[in-house]
Amino acid sequence: MLQVNEIYKEYKTRERKGLFNSSYRTVKALDGVSFEVEKGEIFSLVGPNGAGKTTTIKIIATLLIPDKGEAYVNGYSVIKEPKKVRENLGIVLYANKGFYSRLTGIENLVYYGRLYGMSKQEALRRAKELVDSVSLGKDAYRTVDEYSLGMMAKLSIAKCLINDAPILLFDEPTIGLDPISARKIRNLIKELAEKGKTVLLTSHNMWEVENLSNRVAIINKGKIVISGSPWEVKNKLKLKHMIEVEVLNDNPKLDLDFKIGERGFPVIKVISEKPTEDLLRIVDEIRTKGYEIGNIKIIEPSLEEAFAKVVEEK
Amino acid sequence: MAGNFFIKGIRKVFAEFERGVTIYVRYKVWLISDILATPFWVLLLLYGILLYAVNYVNNSSVITSLTWGIFLFVFVSNFLGIASSLVLSIQQGILENVIMTNSSIVSHLVGRVAISLIDTAVIGSLVLLLNTLLFSANIFIADPLFFVIYLFLAILFFLFFAGTYSFLIINVRSPWVANQALQFIIPFFSGAIPIQLFSKGFASVIVYSPFYYVIGPIIAAATGYYPIDRVLFLLLDILAVLIMGIISYRVQKIILRNALKKGKFSLF
Amino acid sequence: MRVINQVMGIVEAELRSLLREVSWFIGISSFPFLFAFVAYALGSGMGGRPADPRLLFYQLIGLAMYIVALMMTFSAASFVREGLLTGRLEYLLSSPISPFTMIFSNMISSSLFGLINYIIVGVVATIIAFGFAGILNFIVSLLVLYVALIPAIGFSLIFLAVSIIVREPEPIANLIASFIAVVSGFLYPVTLLPYVLQIIGRALPYYYAVEYARSTVQGFINQIFTMPFPFMFFYLIAGYLIYKYFERAYIKKKGTYGW
Numbered sequence: 121m122l123q124v125n126e127i128y129k130e131y132k133t134r135e136r137k138g139l140f141n142s143s144y145r146t147v148k149a150l151d152g153v154s155f156e157v158e159k160g161e162i163f164s165l166v167g168p169n170g171a172g173k174t175t176t177i178k179i180i181a182t183l184l185i186p187d188k189g190e191a192y193v194n195g196y197s198v199i200k201e202p203k204k205v206r207e208n209l210g211i212v213l214y215a216n217k218g219f220y221s222r223l224t225g226i227e228n229l230v231y232y233g234r235l236y237g238m239s240k241q242e243a244l245r246r247a248k249e250l251v252d253s254v255s256l257g258k259d260a261y262r263t264v265d266e267y268s269l270g271m272m273a274k275l276s277i278a279k280c281l282i283n284d285a286p287i288l289l290f291d292e293p294t295i296g297l298d299p300i301s302a303r304k305i306r307n308l309i310k311e312l313a314e315k316g317k318t319v320l321l322t323s324h325n326m327w328e329v330e331n332l333s334n335r336v337a338i339i340n341k342g343k344i345v346i347s348g349s350p351w352e353v354k355n356k357l358k359l360k361h362m363i364e365v366e367v368l369n370d371n372p373k374l375d376l377d378f379k380i381g382e383r384g385f386p387v388i389k390v391i392s393e394k395p396t397e398d399l400l401r402i403v404d405e406i407r408t409k410g411y412e413i414g415n416i417k418i419i420e421p422s423l424e425e426a427f428a429k430v431v432e433e434k
Numbered sequence: 435m436a437g438n439f440f441i442k443g444i445r446k447v448f449a450e451f452e453r454g455v456t457i458y459v460r461y462k463v464w465l466i467s468d469i470l471a472t473p474f475w476v477l478l479l480l481y482g483i484l485l486y487a488v489n490y491v492n493n494s495s496v497i498t499s500l501t502w503g504i505f506l507f508v509f510v511s512n513f514l515g516i517a518s519s520l521v522l523s524i525q526q527g528i529l530e531n532v533i534m535t536n537s538s539i540v541s542h543l544v545g546r547v548a549i550s551l552i553d554t555a556v557i558g559s560l561v562l563l564l565n566t567l568l569f570s571a572n573i574f575i576a577d578p579l580f581f582v583i584y585l586f587l588a589i590l591f592f593l594f595f596a597g598t599y600s601f602l603i604i605n606v607r608s609p610w611v612a613n614q615a616l617q618f619i620i621p622f623f624s625g626a627i628p629i630q631l632f633s634k635g636f637a638s639v640i641v642y643s644p645f646y647y648v649i650g651p652i653i654a655a656a657t658g659y660y661p662i663d664r665v666l667f668l669l670l671d672i673l674a675v676l677i678m679g680i681i682s683y684r685v686q687k688i689i690l691r692n693a694l695k696k697g698k699f700s701l702f
Numbered sequence: 703m704r705v706i707n708q709v710m711g712i713v714e715a716e717l718r719s720l721l722r723e724v725s726w727f728i729g730i731s732s733f734p735f736l737f738a739f740v741a742y743a744l745g746s747g748m749g750g751r752p753a754d755p756r757l758l759f760y761q762l763i764g765l766a767m768y769i770v771a772l773m774m775t776f777s778a779a780s781f782v783r784e785g786l787l788t789g790r791l792e793y794l795l796s797s798p799i800s801p802f803t804m805i806f807s808n809m810i811s812s813s814l815f816g817l818i819n820y821i822i823v824g825v826v827a828t829i830i831a832f833g834f835a836g837i838l839n840f841i842v843s844l845l846v847l848y849v850a851l852i853p854a855i856g857f858s859l860i861f862l863a864v865s866i867i868v869r870e871p872e873p874i875a876n877l878i879a880s881f882i883a884v885v886s887g888f889l890y891p892v893t894l895l896p897y898v899l900q901i902i903g904r905a906l907p908y909y910y911a912v913e914y915a916r917s918t919v920q921g922f923i924n925q926i927f928t929m930p931f932p933f934m935f936f937y938l939i940a941g942y943l944i945y946k947y948f949e950r951a952y953i954k955k956k957g958t959y960g961w
């Protein structure tokens with residue numbers, strides 16, 4: 121559905137020094153990025169600020185031409201057939217702008233709908249449907265200059281869906297939102313994928329991506345460092361689990377180190393690459409010494425750690 | 435297929451037009467304030483010029499000419515506003531979304547053109563009316579058919595002009611500065627003040643300005659005084675519009691290509 | 703002493719941000735030149751020979767004064783307004799600065815801005831009409847202009863009160879600005895106007911500021927500060943009272959500035 125082959129992009133920027141001096145510098149934004157997204161899949165590009173996420177999205181959206189490499193949307197080349205590509209895309213470029221402030225939410229939607237070639241009635245019908253499905257409700261009839269960030273984000277998503285395109289691009293759709301609004305937006309995106317839309321999403325929020333995506337790619341300094349399902353990524357990075365076993369005895373005689381935990385009992389903490397084996401070993405030892413076991417916790421590594429590991433190593 | 439393409443094009447233009455009108459009407463307080471302020475600006479401009487020719491204050495034909503001059507001043511400055519609308523559209527993240535719909539930028543400008551049209555109509559007629567009432571200017575249009583044709587051509591010309599010019603000022607942080615300069619300079623070099631009011635030497639400079647062949651005919655048709663044959667004027671007018679159209683198309687292409695390469699809209 | 707430090711702090715910050723917008727400054731300063739030179743060219747064209755440069759001077763310096771007058775009248779309101787919209791006002795109010803100190807500081811900084819503009823335009827205009835000999839008179843006119851504009855602070859306060867209450871004060875400012883421009887004689891002697899407008903013009907402080915300052919440059923210093931002018935200070939007092947009234951009635955009741 122969506123294919124990105126080895127794209128490179130450099131920007132020229134002018135550095136200003138003082139009032140009059142300035143010099144040119146090139147910024148490498150993308151350094152050979154490739155990935156593929158299947159139909160019905162949610163694929164996330166995660167990376168710190170300035171990693172090249174927006175640049176990637178813009179290249180796929182035909183709003184930027186890559187220096188080298190190609191990308192295909194539904195089989196159409198973004199360089200050679202930009203018009204076809206645009207027909208197949210819905211996009212949220214900014215979650216907080218892109219609308220006329222003196223028009224209402226619904227008027228903005230109708231406006232974009234008509235630009236996609238719909239008649240006014242069609243556009244209005246579609247806009248009303250979308251307003252419901254993003255649960256904008258009555259707010260859709262207020263002018264956009266009164267919108268909160270959350271309402272803007274919902275409107276952006278509605279706009280992205282107005283042409284019913286098979287492939288959706290979201291650039292940081294939940295940026296600046298409170299946790300509840302962000303969750304609503306995530307649920308919406310999930311539903312869209314379940315209905316068969318292909319979704320490419322960028323974010324710098326690991327937790328969000330872990331719960332949402334089928335596959336993720338961590339991008340840093342214009343390069344995809346690692347990709348796969350959230351689970352695969354964690355696995356590939358050999359992230360360690362944390363095992364905690366509580367012993368219900370004030371002063372157990374064990375070969376294992378322990379510290380007194382929250383409840384006042386000794387807790388054995390082990391960082392482990394093979395959590396199941398290690399846990400069984402610990403439990404065996406405690407049992408054979410005749411102590412009782414309280415709580416057992418296995419803390420899985422999060423994608424956040426993967427992210428931190430990748431970004432900090434480079 | 436071609437028919438479908440055509441219908442979509444019409445729909446886009448209508449959407450832009452309607453958007454422009456709706457936004458214009460939403461700024462109701464501004465509209466009222468502009469209407470109320472118009473008499474004052476008219477007085478200011480008129481007396482500001484008449485300071486140099488105090489004995490013309492009661493000369494109806496001079497006042498009539500100046501009145502048309504002010505009308506066209508309103509027209510030109512309104513159409514220059516189109517240019518800053520594009521900058522705004524970029525800053526608000528709207529233009530990229532519009533490009534994603536496969537619409538052209540000139541059709542996007544139609545929205546602001548709608549505003550300029552209505553505003554010129556409202557404020558412009560008010561100017562004409564006021565000068566008739568206050569100074570007994572004679573705003574009877576001598577050659578209505580040609581007046582309408584010339585006005586239409588001027589609208590096209592300024593649509594292209596604004597399209598080009600808006601791309602040129604896209605990187606300027608305060609586009610209104612350029613607008614302000616042009617809104618004085620263009621009417622001045624376009625014979626908005628009819629050249630029969632001027633001495634020979636001065637009039638002969640103005641005929642070298644391309645704007646003269648767009649604005650000049652309107653004044654001529656209104657006052658009935660044609661310095662050139664009206665059909666010849668029409669042909670020159672059409673030529674000016676065509677040339678501006680071509681320039682606008684070329685510049686738009688270059689800028690768009692730059693935007694796609696550099697990630698920002700710029701000429702250089 | 704503390705008040706002076708506060709004033710200096712705000713003035714400096716304001717001036718800095720104003721001067722950073724160089725294009726804005728150029729735009730403002732170029733306006734008198736554009737208008738006056740186009741009018742001069744039209745006038746020359748209509749007369750068939752170069753018009754009297756003293757008329758060019760008349761309009762150039764008049765427009766520069768118009769800008770100073772507008773800044774005096776609206777800067778306080780736009781300062782408070784911007785503060786309201788950006789939320790900066792709340793910070794300032796939570797620091798121990800009285801609203802008056804704040805508004806006063808802002809007035810000083812935007813007057814300075816208008817002053818720079820007035821000097822640039824005025825020096826050019828004076829040299830065109832009177833040669834370098836006119837510069838001394840021009841310098842005196844600076845003082846005259848600012849003293850004569852003090853009553854306009856009254857309007858500034860009234861408009862400040864209005865702009866806190868009304869949602870969209872800009873269109874109102876637009877209207878007031880156009881009215882002041884017509885009746886105060888910035889571009890032409892008010893005697894050209896219909897009688898009613900002449901009377902209104904003479905009842906407002908701007909007329910005196912323009913006439914006095916311009917006659918000073920023209921060398922008629924003896925004519926200034928004649929009879930009606932002292933009455934203009936009535937506006938200052940009225941403005942202060944009106945502002946105080948609104949402050950008590952609206953602003954305090956709501957517990958905050960804003961709508």
Ligand SMILES: Nc1ncnc2c1ncn2[C@@H]1O[C@H](COP(=O)(O)OP(=O)(O)O)[C@@H](O)[C@H]1O
Pocket residue numbers: 131132133147148149167168169170171172173174175176696697698
């Ligand atoms: N128009 C531009 N001109 C110059 N540099 C740019 C431009 N857009 C982005 N960049 C630079 O390219 C890099 C990648 O930016 P971007 O793709 O926006 O990152 P992200 O979206 O991941 O935060 C950054 O270093 C950024 O500063």
Ligand SMILES: [Mg+2]
Pocket residue numbers: 173174175291292
């Ligand atoms: Mg980004």
